[in-house]
Amino acid sequence: MPARRASNLLRPALLALLALLLAVPLAAAGTLDRAGMERYFPAPLVVGERDATLPVWPILKQEAGSYEVFAYAFESIDLAPIPGFGGTPPDLLVALAPDGTFRDVRVVSHHEPVFLEGLGSEPLFAFVEQYVGMSARRPIRVGRPNARGSGAAPQTTVDGISMATASTRVINESILAASLAVARAKLGFGAANVGLKVEARPDPGEAPTVAELTARGWLRRLTVSNERAEAAFRDAGVAGAGDGPAAAPLIDLTFAYLNVPAIGRTLLGAERFAALTRELGPGDHAVMVVSHGPENPLGEDFVLGSIPDRLTVTQGGLAVNARDMAIERRGAAPALPDGAWTILRITGAAGFDPSAPWTLTTKLVRERGQIFPEKIAREFSADYALPADLFVREAAEAGPSWTDPWRARGVELGVIALALAGLVPVLARQRGLVADRRRFPMFRLAYLAFTLLFIGWSAQAQLSIVTLVGLVRAATVTHDLAFLLYDPPSLLLWAFVIATLFVWGRGTFCGWLCPFGALQEFVAWLAKPLRIRQVTVPPRLDRALRLAKYVVLAGILIAAATGSPLADSLSEAEPFKTAITLYFVRAWPFVAYAIGLLVLNLFVYKGFCRYLCPLGASLAVLGRLRLLDWIPRRAECGSPCQLCKVRCRYGAIGADGRIDYPECFQCMDCVTIIHDPGQCVPEVVARRRGRRIALQPVAAE
Structure with missing residues (x-):
């Protein structure tokens, strides 16, 4: 029979193909040597010596007579060889600045079918260009096409490509995974709460007062006096203090982590705390910040629901994305001083660990010059830590981008x-x-x-x-x-x-x-x-x-x-x-x-x-x-x-x-x-x- 003859012919061919599959040991590795790197980073930039332990090239720039690191350049395939939809990993050249921002992202090679004689490589090139200026300190997600034009945060979202959702997500994960590996080794951030789920324990029935929370360190205060502010700006040649005595507070913030029931119920009351708990998503965290001083870090033009420009939550050197929750501001504990306040939401995707120490930082900005004023900023911080027994820690689900x-x-x-x-x-x-x-x-x-x-x-x-x-x-x-x-x-x-x-x-x-x-x-x-x-x-x-x-x-x-x-x-x-x-x-x-x-x-x-x-x-x-x-x-x-x-x-x-x-x-x-x-x-x-x-x-x- 014809089909039977075809089967007899195909059997040895399939066996030969299986032998080939087992015999060909191809490796996925970067292809750029020094000459290749110099083509991407020409003069006046200088390609330094490749790191002995990590496949990273320092890119140097001359500043004031000496060379400083302009970026760390690496190929994603060396650090995160994540297979694309063509079965092999895409290779992206990434240049990461010392502060964690992307200087450049280029496509070195790929086998993504939709971009090979399909859409063409130009949409892929435009896709990776979106990362320039974004920060590896923040989680970046692939949105729908024109997601940023439709209101998605440009700091954390890149526009996807129709008909290429699988490929773009693989490329996004490759860029971020490789960048975080370099950031942990070279920039000292990104190691917090990896693969860990941390949640506050259910309330044991304790109801401390505001004074008791303060005494335990569960309610902290960040105070910057006029004298301290003036000293911080002295080298810049501008006045940093406000009006009033030197010892008077210029910035006066009270802050606390609210998910722990003993803290949240005391500061918000039972009803408001229950409402907050319902509004928070699974794995989300809430931090209250109340400003009592004359210098309000929220600013008069602050928009509810936005990310405060002058308030930052950091942990392990990583700036955590903390956004105002835009909820009702009344009902706080009467023992708290009056002032403008916000509740910052930290999503579960941020990798925040409330059982580990973290820091609240506020920024004070002054201007120098009149015609073209230059903004000078100084930061002031206060640490915050809670006892580990207030939390339940367990391994989190992996949650990769797929x-x-x-x-x-x-x-x-x-x-x-x-x-x-x-x-x-x-x-x-x-x-x-x-x-x-x-x-x-x-x-x-x-x-x-x-x-x-x-x-x-x-x-x-x-x-x-x-x-x-x-x-x-x-x-x-x-x-x-x-x-x-x-x-x-x-x-x-x-x-x-x-x-x-x-x-x-x-x-x-x-x-x-x-x-x-x-x-x-x-x-x-x-x-x-x-x-x-x-x-x-x-x-x-x-x-x-x-x-x-x-x-x-x-x-x-x-x-x-x-x-x-x-x-x-x-x-x-x-x-x-x-x-x-x-x-x-x-x-x-x-x-x-x-x-x-x-x-x-x-x-x-x-x-x-x-x-x-x-x-x-x-x-x-x-x-x-x-x-x-x-x-x-x-x-x-x-x-x-x-x-x-x-x-x-x-x-x-x-x-x-x-x-x-x-x-x-x-x-x-x-x-x-x-x-x-x-x-x-x-x-x-x-x-x-x-x-x-x-x-x-x-x-x-």
């Missing part, structure tokens, strides 16, 4: 999961909806429309040979499959498709869940009104053409296993990226190819799927492990009845009535026919003769 898309795409995942759950009983109960020749075709068309419009164009969950290329590269380079987690809808579909491979074979994906396959089916509908006659491919040519997709598959996987960039080019045999991922918005050769395949489909039904699709070939190979020959047959199938063979537009039924399961797309047309007493020829004949005939399994090809 968890974000799972939360953000929960609705899409739910819809797809429901659709998959609804498909299983329809396909499994052959005497149910499938047997109804009027209702089942309508159900199939509706499901294919869902596959094309929602799974494909909306959820961007078109499965692709690119994923297999990524798996091969992961096996040979990174040994890390985490890149799959950045695309939840596709991963859900992969899990379902792999499970159904062992039950029904290739057809569940190719016939029901492939958006491009669905698009071809709808285009094929145009053949009838356009009066286009389908071309019958001669059997011998048909058998030869069916082997072509296996050749394409082998070429792609071998190229990927040997580290050849040819794998990305060969993967373009699929038109999925053009037609589904990029909505045909692409360079004209790719669009012409995709449209050409759709036009071919008008003459040769699903010609791409049958003859060229490398993903279909891989599923056909794995589908040979299926457990069931699930399509019912009769003894008369093939001899004398040829109805199912004639009706099968995929050519998956032989002249003897046997099913070629690796070529079956599970359209269920033959199942509908065999269960319909008005269509199945042997049953029609038997009824006329007053007999009943039974279904029986027939061995597959």
